[in-house]
Amino acid sequence: MTIKLYVFPLSPRAFKVLFAANQLGIDYEMVLVDFGKQAQKTPGFTALNPNQRMPVLEDDGYVLWESNAIVQYLAALKPQSGLLPADLKARMTAVKWQFWETAHWDPACAIFMFERVVKPLFGRGEASASEIARGEELMGRLGPVLDGALQKTRYVAGDSLTVADVSLGASLVSADQAKMPLEAYRGIQRWRTELAALPGWTKAVALMRPPG
Ligand SMILES: N[C@@H](CCC(=O)N[C@@H](CS)C(=O)NCC(=O)O)C(=O)O
CATH class of the missing domain: 3.40.30.10 (Glutaredoxin)
Known part of the structure; x- marks a missing residue:
């Protein structure tokens, strides 16, 4: 089936x-x-x-x-x-980032998506300045964490593509439209460009x- x-x-x-x-x-x-x-x-x-x-x-x-x-x-x-690595430590590194995505990264990215993409699309009013400020504050804390990992390795959990890249990268699919403040993060930019070239x-x- x-x-x-x-x-x-x-x-x-x-x-x-x-x-x-x-x-x-x-x-x-x-x-x-x-x-x-x-x-x-x-x-x-x-x-x-x-x-x-x-x-x-x-x-x-x-x-x-x-x-x-x-x-x-x-x-x-x-x-x-290999997206879910067989090796326990490699797998848990990828899973750790997925937990981080659920707890921190997704809620921060969702603020920009909601305020700047969903609201105009569904006629739900103006973006809230206080919500955008909250998103920027969160991004200012989270961006360096993800960028730090991506300055060291090609992908989030090491040198191979894993579920961590799928989960974290997906939040950035509409990053330009949502004007997510990512300009300062060279590692994130490089990685997002690589992900966007994948056939999937x-x-x-x-x-x-x-x-x-
Ligand atoms: N943590 C959940 C979040 C799922 C979620 O919040 N989905 C939203 C849309 S992005 C939804 O279905 N919302 C329906 C609603 O708010 O009525 C996941 O990652 O699957």
């Missing part, structure tokens, strides 16, 4: 799982969760994810939510890809269309 990915494709969290599946060459069916129609609040979707949030993966009756868990699941289906990234970008 084909894996189903329930996504609202404009979201970086949707992009994350689409990027993973495409980069890994995994066949999947994309199921639209249309936020414009509040599809995430329907009983059917709530049965899949009681949080009423996407993305969700369904594989032959097995249901998984939380984008980083989904990325790990997909990577584990293709162990030869470009295929996933092509799917980021508003539902219509």
